[in-house]
Amino acid sequence: MRKVFFPFILYVLCFLVSSSIVRAEDEEVLYEGDSLYHHIRVSEADGYRYLSFNRTRGSQSVVSVRDTFELKFPYTRASFVIPAFLDREPERVLFIGLGGGSIPKVMAKYYPDARIDIVEIDKDVIRVAKAFLFFEPTPMMNIIEMDGRRFLRSCRDYYDIIFLDAYDDLSIPFHLTTKEFLEIVKQRLTPDGLVASNIWGPHNDEFYRSEVKTYQQVFPNVYLIDAVTSSNYILIADFHEKDITKTILRERIPSLQNRFKFDFQLMTYAETFEDLSGVLFEAEVLIDDFAPVEVLRSRASF
Secondary structure (H helix, E strand, O other): OHHHHHHHHHHHHHHHHHOOOOOHHHOEEEEEEEOOOOEEEEEEEOOEEEEEOOOOOOOOEEEEOOOOOOOOOHHHHHHHHHHHHOOOOOOEEEEEOOOOOHHHHHHHHHOOOOEEEEEEOOHHHHHHHHHHOOOOOOOOEEEEEOOHHHHHHHOOOOEEEEEEOOOOOOOOOHHHOOHHHHHHHHHOEEEEEEEEEEEEOOOOEHHHHHHHHHHHHHOOEEEEEEOOOOOEEEEEEEOOOOOOOHHHHHHHHHHHHHHHOOOOOHHHHHOOOEEOOOOOOOOOOOEOOEOOHHHHHOOEOO
């Protein structure tokens, strides 16, 4: 019992420390309500608006009132290393999970000709993002209110990038973590396409190890980008014949930096690149009949 419970307490404490938490005395609550899937809360403090999906007050998204395209969270910044894994511009991108819409909004700004589909299961999240978080869909965006797995099973389109961002800090939809799900994802990728998944949690929990091993079962190439100053990491997988290396990223990042003109350095995140393709992980593969995600997240592996 102690082995499971104590790491879980540390896990929650780390979340509370590392997340952008707005203190009650400094904030103005703009919206609060329960949807079918979340307790949604939007607050504003010091020129930023925060979206929360749980009562512990950790933030899923943050948007600057002054510059709505600013990427505040480290994982949103690290996400823009992902285009460097392609040797061309993305033409079709799928996001599973909307949140505050920060990443698809910035993606649309810098790739205005790319078709962007966004699948979000919670209609209230879509409504709140538009009403309070400055999310304005462009003509090249298509927002679908549906479970991400159901959408992938029913769609016939192929994507250069499928970005999985439906996980939050304290819960993960288990059906979006399994081998069977990733096999569906793989079927919807272009021949040189990739899947990227934003995951929150320490690298020493058992879920991390199981998720990497599950990706390895489906994709020959599995990579890691670390968000550095947060507890987020991004798994990236593809089935290309040519592997991606840190050297390739270093060659491609400067042109992206020049294109995006971010006020932060993409190379900071590119330097965290790890090739996990051949790394042996002693862990259980997650399948539809066995995916105890929350239990695995509460267990530390050393």
